[in-house]
Amino acid sequence: MSKKILLVIICIFIMLPPVTADAQTYTSQDQVYRIIRKNLLAHKEQFSIEMNIEVMNKIGKNTDLLNKAAAIDDKSTSKDGDYLRFSVSQWTSHWQWYTNGKTALLNFSTTYRTTLKQEKELDAEIKRVIKALKLTDKSDDTKVKKIHDYIINKTAYDESLDNHTAYNVLIDQTAVCDGYSLAAYRLLTDAGIENRIITGMANGGSHSWNIVKINKKWYNLDLTWDDPITNTGEQILTYDYFLKNDRDFKNHKRDAKYRTSAFIKKYPIAKESYKLAN
Numbered sequence: 001m002s003k004k005i006l007l008v009i010i011c012i013f014i015m016l017p018p019v020t021a022d023a024q025t026y027t028s029q030d031q032v033y034r035i036i037r038k039n040l041l042a043h044k045e046q047f048s049i050e051m052n053i054e055v056m057n058k059i060g061k062n063t064d065l066l067n068k069a070a071a072i073d074d075k076s077t078s079k080d081g082d083y084l085r086f087s088v089s090q091w092t093s094h095w096q097w098y099t100n101g102k103t104a105l106l107n108f109s110t111t112y113r114t115t116l117k118q119e120k121e122l123d124a125e126i127k128r129v130i131k132a133l134k135l136t137d138k139s140d141d142t143k144v145k146k147i148h149d150y151i152i153n154k155t156a157y158d159e160s161l162d163n164h165t166a167y168n169v170l171i172d173q174t175a176v177c178d179g180y181s182l183a184a185y186r187l188l189t190d191a192g193i194e195n196r197i198i199t200g201m202a203n204g205g206s207h208s209w210n211i212v213k214i215n216k217k218w219y220n221l222d223l224t225w226d227d228p229i230t231n232t233g234e235q236i237l238t239y240d241y242f243l244k245n246d247r248d249f250k251n252h253k254r255d256a257k258y259r260t261s262a263f264i265k266k267y268p269i270a271k272e273s274y275k276l277a278n
Helices: 002-015 029-041 053-059 065-070 081-087 116-132 140-154 166-172 177-190 261-266
Strands: 046-052 088-097 103-112 195-202 205-214 217-221 242-244 252-254
Touching: 029 046, 029 053, 029 065, 029 081, 029 103, 046 053, 053 103, 065 081, 065 088, 081 088, 081 177, 081 195, 116 166, 116 177, 140 166, 140 177, 140 205, 140 242, 166 177, 177 195, 177 205
Parallel strands: none
Antiparallel strands: 046 103, 088 103, 195 205, 195 252, 205 217, 217 242
16 A cells, blocks of 8 residues: 555656746747846856747757856946856756656756855945945046056955955955956946956966956956065055056966957957056
């Protein structure tokens, strides 16, 4: 008797559809990428997306799902794009198929570098900093300089190499290069300055920095290297890596994806370094 009941329970369990966080069945790739983006921005650790088989076949074994979602640019926020890419520390996905043969489920598991609470605290701090810097009606180069100076004057390089986020820069006041470039990305974007985060090698080690667009030209910007570590512990603000062309931006080598002809064509670095007004 007990064996028969157990078999019935197992059969019922198999017939039940997988639990999904979103009841809608999506019918386009764009819809899927947008719902991935929505869940990532909400810092959801696990979520599932149902779609029809046609969409599943188009997406297939796409390993670029995070970049596809992050690339959907909403001008009203600085939390997507490169910031979203670097906010996710690890993600995995797997497929499930319904027995009806018409729909499939994409399941995500995600870990983040910050908590949702920290992100909300960071949002408030960024809003406060933008207001305090009085950037309204300022020229683009002035905006970049003010943000560059603010981050460097506020932040000490983290020699423990444990802190990697914009939260660490603007709240904890210590981080490695990732934190500097992420904090710059958020502040610059909210100030209306188009910019990207670039990763690569510098002096033989992994590194990240920004490129920024001023007067329709792109320039290299490395806040970390403009905040050198001194023997005395004294804080120093420099402009050795501020709005430089490639020739003057020494000892930096981009990762391959930032050296493609398509990327260079879209983000061409100016031939001359930017001249700061006295």
